[in-house]
Amino acid sequence: MPALIDIRRRIRSVRNTQQITRAMKMISAAKLRRAQEAIFAARPYARLMLQVLNSMATRAAPEHHPLLQDKGDARQLLVVITADKGLCGGFNANIIRLASRIIEQRRDKTVELGLLGRKGRDHFRRRHLSVHSEHVGIFQALTYATAQRIARELIEAFVDDRFDEIHLVFNEFKSVIQQRVVAERLLPIEKRSLQPTLPAFDYIYEPSPKAIFDNLLPRHVETQVFRALLESTAAEHGARMTAMDAATNNAAEMIDRLTLHMNKVRQAAITKEIIEVVSGAAS
Secondary structure, eight states, X not given: OOOHHHHHHHHHHHHHHHHHHHHHHHHHHHHHHHHHHHHHHHHXXXXXXXXXXXXXXXXXXXXXXXXXXXXXXXXXXXXXXXXXXXXXXXXXXXXXXXXXXXXXXXXXXXXXXXXXXXXXXXXXXXXXXXXEEEEOSXXXXXXXXXXXXXXXXXXXXXXXXXXXXXXXXXXXXXXXXXXEEEEEEEESOXXXXXXXXXXXXXXXXXXXXXXXXXXXXXXXXXXXXXXXXXXXXXXXXXXXXXXXXXXXXHHHHHHHHHHHHHHHHHHHHHHHHHHHHHHXXXX
16 A cells, blocks of 8 residues: 555645646637637638639639649649647647548659648658658747748749649637648639539639739738638647646546545554554553
């Protein structure tokens, strides 16, 4: 049977851990609130931009802009967005699992990786896969300029004919307790089929289709990358908040069990001393 001092030391250790997990939960809750505000503000613009450009790209000729050209799917770039830190449940594992499954399904194609986040970088680096680019530490102070820089690198790689397709893999924020891992094609910009009820007319472009696409399409790519980064940030804080809440509750349950066990040990020790005293008096 363990000594009382060992049990007390363990209770103190668990209580210290509980304080850490509770503090991390509160920090994630505060950051999640700001991340939610950012993603809710960015979603309408990104979705409307995607809708408008899909409509324009469907009617436009591919030669109007290189970002509209369908080159096939032989060479692909998979941009995997993970977190820089752990302690957020299955957040990183779910993204890595989906990315690994996509790589396995496309073994007949050339697939390279663009890794955003330390956890994904460390995982795929150990597996000696072909890595095109790495970005670590971008979530500490995420800005549109960061997404713009990443998007321009992706656009340059696509226009220079290094890749035929570029896809994003990230966690989409649904709620505090729910995230959805998604894989979306970023480039070339997807052309959706026109609905039968809509007339197959084209727009009147002013000043010209090329000038409009040169301005809009890169901004669209930047917006979609920024939205994916914001979604991933909010989902990470939500996952960490949930994981730290569960860890705090588990620590409280462990403290209760250890306290009960300590009381039993102390009671047994007192009972033993009383028996020894009574036995000595009787002898």
